[in-house]
Amino acid sequence: MENLVIQTEKLSEWVNEVIKKNKVFAPVKETDFSNFKIIDDYSEIDFTYLLPRVPAKKILFKQTETLFLFTPGSKGSVQTKEISDEKLVVFSLRTCDAKTFSILDPVFLGDYADPFYKSRRERSILIGLSCNKPNVNCFCTSFGDSPASSDYVDILLTDLDGKHLVEVVTERGKKFIDNYKKFFTSASKEDLDSKKKVEEQAIKGITRTMKLEGIPEKLDKMFEHPIWYENAMKCIGCGTCTFVCPTCHCFDMQDESTLREGARVRVWDYCMNPEYTHHASGHNPRPARMNRVRNRIFHKFNYYPINDNIVGCTGCGRCIDYCSVNIDVIDIINKIGEAES
Amino acid sequence: MTKNSEGTFEIQNPYQPLLAKVVKITNEVDGARAIKTYKLVFQDEETKINFSFIPGQFVMVSVFGKGESTFAISSSSTQKDYIEISVMKHGKNTAALHELEEGDIVGVRGPYGNTFDVKGWEGKNIILIGGGIGQAPLRSVLNYILDNRDKYGTLDAIYGARTSSDICYKEEFAELEKRDDVNVHLSIDVEEEGWNNYVGFVPNNLMEVKPSSENAIAITCGPPIMIEYVIQNLLKLGFTEKQIYTTLEMRMKCGIGICGRCNIGNLYVCKDGPVFSYEQLKGLQGDM
Amino acid sequence: MVDKELLVKTAKKIVSREDVKYVVGYKQGTYGFVISPSFAYTPEDVDNFIYNPLCKKNLTVYPILEEKLPLRREEEEDKRKIGIVVKGCDSRALVQIIQEKGLTREDLVIIGIPCKGVIDLKKIEKRFPNQTEAVNVVETDNAEYILNISGAVQHIPKEELLSEVCKSCEYPNPTIYDFLIGEKIEVGEVPEYSGLKNLDETPLEDRWAYWEKHFQNCIRCYACREACPLCYCKTCMADMLEPQWIRRSVNLSENTAWNIMRAFHLAGRCISCGECESVCPVNIPLMELNKKLEKDVKEMFKYNAGLDTKEKTLFGTFNPDDPEEFIM
Numbered sequence: 001m002e003n004l005v006i007q008t009e010k011l012s013e014w015v016n017e018v019i020k021k022n023k024v025f026a027p028v029k030e031t032d033f034s035n036f037k038i039i040d041d042y043s044e045i046d047f048t049y050l051l052p053r054v055p056a057k058k059i060l061f062k063q064t065e066t067l068f069l070f071t072p073g074s075k076g077s078v079q080t081k082e083i084s085d086e087k088l089v090v091f092s093l094r095t096c097d098a099k100t101f102s103i104l105d106p107v108f109l110g111d112y113a114d115p116f117y118k119s120r121r122e123r124s125i126l127i128g129l130s131c132n133k134p135n136v137n138c139f140c141t142s143f144g145d146s147p148a149s150s151d152y153v154d155i156l157l158t159d160l161d162g163k164h165l166v167e168v169v170t171e172r173g174k175k176f177i178d179n180y181k182k183f184f185t186s187a188s189k190e191d192l193d194s195k196k197k198v199e200e201q202a203i204k205g206i207t208r209t210m211k212l213e214g215i216p217e218k219l220d221k222m223f224e225h226p227i228w229y230e231n232a233m234k235c236i237g238c239g240t241c242t243f244v245c246p247t248c249h250c251f252d253m254q255d256e257s258t259l260r261e262g263a264r265v266r267v268w269d270y271c272m273n274p275e276y277t278h279h280a281s282g283h284n285p286r287p288a289r290m291n292r293v294r295n296r297i298f299h300k301f302n303y304y305p306i307n308d309n310i311v312g313c314t315g316c317g318r319c320i321d322y323c324s325v326n327i328d329v330i331d332i333i334n335k336i337g338e339a340e341s
Numbered sequence: 342m343t344k345n346s347e348g349t350f351e352i353q354n355p356y357q358p359l360l361a362k363v364v365k366i367t368n369e370v371d372g373a374r375a376i377k378t379y380k381l382v383f384q385d386e387e388t389k390i391n392f393s394f395i396p397g398q399f400v401m402v403s404v405f406g407k408g409e410s411t412f413a414i415s416s417s418s419t420q421k422d423y424i425e426i427s428v429m430k431h432g433k434n435t436a437a438l439h440e441l442e443e444g445d446i447v448g449v450r451g452p453y454g455n456t457f458d459v460k461g462w463e464g465k466n467i468i469l470i471g472g473g474i475g476q477a478p479l480r481s482v483l484n485y486i487l488d489n490r491d492k493y494g495t496l497d498a499i500y501g502a503r504t505s506s507d508i509c510y511k512e513e514f515a516e517l518e519k520r521d522d523v524n525v526h527l528s529i530d531v532e533e534e535g536w537n538n539y540v541g542f543v544p545n546n547l548m549e550v551k552p553s554s555e556n557a558i559a560i561t562c563g564p565p566i567m568i569e570y571v572i573q574n575l576l577k578l579g580f581t582e583k584q585i586y587t588t589l590e591m592r593m594k595c596g597i598g599i600c601g602r603c604n605i606g607n608l609y610v611c612k613d614g615p616v617f618s619y620e621q622l623k624g625l626q627g628d629m
Numbered sequence: 630m631v632d633k634e635l636l637v638k639t640a641k642k643i644v645s646r647e648d649v650k651y652v653v654g655y656k657q658g659t660y661g662f663v664i665s666p667s668f669a670y671t672p673e674d675v676d677n678f679i680y681n682p683l684c685k686k687n688l689t690v691y692p693i694l695e696e697k698l699p700l701r702r703e704e705e706e707d708k709r710k711i712g713i714v715v716k717g718c719d720s721r722a723l724v725q726i727i728q729e730k731g732l733t734r735e736d737l738v739i740i741g742i743p744c745k746g747v748i749d750l751k752k753i754e755k756r757f758p759n760q761t762e763a764v765n766v767v768e769t770d771n772a773e774y775i776l777n778i779s780g781a782v783q784h785i786p787k788e789e790l791l792s793e794v795c796k797s798c799e800y801p802n803p804t805i806y807d808f809l810i811g812e813k814i815e816v817g818e819v820p821e822y823s824g825l826k827n828l829d830e831t832p833l834e835d836r837w838a839y840w841e842k843h844f845q846n847c848i849r850c851y852a853c854r855e856a857c858p859l860c861y862c863k864t865c866m867a868d869m870l871e872p873q874w875i876r877r878s879v880n881l882s883e884n885t886a887w888n889i890m891r892a893f894h895l896a897g898r899c900i901s902c903g904e905c906e907s908v909c910p911v912n913i914p915l916m917e918l919n920k921k922l923e924k925d926v927k928e929m930f931k932y933n934a935g936l937d938t939k940e941k942t943l944f945g946t947f948n949p950d951d952p953e954e955f956i957m
Contacts, residue, residue, distance in 0.1 A: 030911070031843060031846065032912055033912060053846075053910065054848060054911075064880060135758075136661060136760060137660065236690055236694060236856055237694070237855050238851055238852035238855035239849075239850035239851055239852070240910050242850075243910070244910055252877060254870075254876070254877045256878060267879060268848075268879075270850070273851075287696060287698055288696045288698060289696065320659075324907065325665065326658040326663050326665035328659040330659070
């Protein structure tokens with residue numbers, strides 16, 4: 001749509017200007033890793049990060065959300081939870097985190113729109129930052145994406161050493177950037193070429209590949225396959241893979257109340273927990289880790305493609321990074337590709 | 342949906358229930374697995390008039406502070422101004438529901454899910470095969486047909502429970518037995534003094550009743566193992582996969598296809614079900 | 630250096646037995662420094678077993694994890710034993726579970742490995758990031774690790790990569806085993822756990838700020854619980870709804886309740902394998918809590934968990950002389 005440039009020393013001025021009128025989320029150093037947090041000043045941003053530990057889904061789909069308020073008890077009443085109209089800016093998103101929302105949109109904006117997600121989605125500007133040094137388990141390229149992709153953001157920044165290329169991708173991004181014209185100049189052809197170099201370099205840094213071709217269809221024939229048992233034997237049933245996953249969206253709803261006031265909250269839930277599907281009657285349709293591990297992989301690589309025509313994985317590699325027993329989704333999918341169905 | 346002070350509608354929050362008053366509680370079954378039926382009337386006049394559903398659909402019912410659970414609507418859509426649900430006590434929220442008294446307030450969301458094709462089944466002979474609390478959604482169909490009796494062929498209600506005291510809707514079955522436009526076939530699992538009907542499991546009773554598959558639709562609901570054998574027996578009786586329907590149960594939270602837990606394969610029981618034909622069910626690959 | 634051949638030979642012998650279902654050991658993971666648990670059902674499966682200083686994972690979580698699904702008609706319960714490779718700390722977990730009657734000795738065939746300490750994966754990955762290819766690590770006799778990274782050989786002082794818990798390990802030798810691979814290690818004086826000073830020495834407000842910062846990051850994935858061989862309650866109190874001890878809301882208050890509660894439930898039971906801390910995706914120093922309780926238990930009750938299956942558990946015994954100053 002429009003290609004601009006901002007001198008890197010101006011970046012702080014611009015972002016601080018943005019902070020005045022928007023709630024800005026950016027990666028902030030926690031203890032020894034980064035997470036998306038609301039920042040009050042540009043200086044809080046951690047640019048040494050590769051990926052925030054908890055994915056950006058948490059900004060639009062919060063881990064804990066109050067759905068409505070109520071007066072507890074058998075004479076109860078309900079009170080609507082007001083939804084804020086604050087403008088949100090998610091700053092410095094990587095491709096894999098930005099793609100999250102393309103995958104979650106069909107879920108949260110389907111037949112019944114989730115008002116919390118919908119509202120935040122409509123109120124937020126996604127500003128990407130090209131990834132220039134991918135991690136060992138990064139594999140966004142396996143989905144045809146690039147670490148410097150502008151496909152899923154409103155605005156994409158690329159660090160060109162001394163200046164940042166600013167690609168304005170969407171109408172929404174254009175309207176936003178027009179408020180801050182003074183910080184930007186037009187990009188030259190050299191700038192775009194430099195970006196290409198950065199991108200190529202980053203792509204070269206991605207060493208692992210998931211061979212996806214034909215996988216969704218092949219899985220149809222692999223529901224009963226030893227590979228699920230093999231991987232499930234290792235699984236310890238924690239929720240790490242789901243909580244650090246940019247596309248896992250399952251949640252639980254619980255009433256939390258005192259004697260006088262209460263709220264129904266929703267919290268991220270994880271399908272690796274046997275409780276997750278446990279019926280009150282005692283029956284459990286997914287009683288074993290095998291059922292649960294299989295369901296998670298099928299959900300991403302078979303059910304998602306069938307229902308929403310998209311693979312439910314962005315290639316961020318977090319589930320591989322933080323799995324303590326080396327359940328490796330790249331390895332699983334590649335083995336499925338090689339296996340006899 | 343709620344109107345704000347300016348009279349415009351606010352964003353609809355599908356998680357927020359509407360208030361309904363418990364106007365009548367019927368004790369169906371006592372004991373450890375007690376069952377009660379609740380007649381609920383929406384507090385808001387507009388909803389009371391506009392709330393419409395089709396047999397097969399379900400609602401999410403809350404006791405505020407305790408939680409929310411899924412229940413098949415057990416009344417018929419022909420019965421206006423109220424809905425009924427039947428609740429077996431076995432969790433935190435259902436226990437709280439069992440504590441309620443007439444006049445108390447609950448939250449209701451819905452109706453959700455797909456429906457029995459009651460319109461499409463007009464002119465057909467209907468066989469309902471229920472077990473335990475699984476009769477709840479079938480009761481909705483049963484009453485719907487009785488209220489539109491001339492539009493359907495013969496009507497058979499096969500129903501069984503563990504013991505005679507576990508039978509749900511006892512009085513209603515007793516009333517039905519007096520009618521000649523519906524054939525009631527009750528059973529209990531083990532011999533009991535004073536029981537004059539069939540003794541044995543529901544699938545066996547089905548073979549005793551031997552309904553004809555011609556121009557018929559069979560709908561079954563009950564414990565998973567019962568459903569499995571009922572379907573096997575229906576096939577033996579010559580029913581095709583398209584003539585057999587069931588309604589499935591899965592743990593649900595949102596009821597609207599977002600929270601993720603009720604899937605069987607790529608389908609969500611809450612929005613793609615809960616009603617499935619055996620033809621669909623057979624093709625499903627997933628954990629049930 | 631653990632004799633891999635002997636390990637494989639022993640595991641093969643065990644897995645060949647009719648009364649053994651499988652042997653769980655370690656194999657090379659799919660990338661870099663990562664090690665994977667390996668389940669061997671046949672002698673051939675054992676061929677991929679390895680053992681090196683990267684084999685940190687405490688495998689004793691597995692015997693209890695296995696689901697006991699309802700048996701189908703005419704199906705018999707599989708009562709075969711599970712073979713398992715353990716280090717000193719891991720073996721103490723087994724002893725503790727056996728004391729608590731979570732498992733019986735007969736359930737297990739134990740391959741013990743005297744352990745000189747294992748590498749902290751977080752440390753080595755930080756030092757040598759982005760390793761796609763499997764990296765082999767060897768420990769020398771003079772407290773060095775030799776790493777072969779894409780042809781380049783690196784000598785790293787052991788101290789720099791060793792897991793913190795290992796530095797204060799008092800029980801490197803398995804306390805229970807059927808087969809021992811290698812010579813027992815002599816134990817000298819061990820230093821106090823380095824993280825203890827955080828709880829013992831920092832002023833109250835700083836201590837609170839420190840833990841607040843960490844607990845705020847907790848995402849309540851319960852990896853700590855699931856990875857812990859001693860967190861095996863059928864229903865964890867964190868999952869209970871009636872009464873609900875801990876709310877599901879993820880916030881500082883509930884996160885603190887969860888982490889503190891878990892630490893207390895492990896008092897006199899934790900065997901210092903450090904698994905909870907190493908699996909934590911948000912790097913909460915959980916061992917500082919566990920070690921503090923371990924120290925208190927040791928001082929007050931002269932008790933060490935997981936040493937002898939015949940011993941009673943700390944909370945399974947009462948002595949009129951038990952200290953009670955800590956009871957308010």
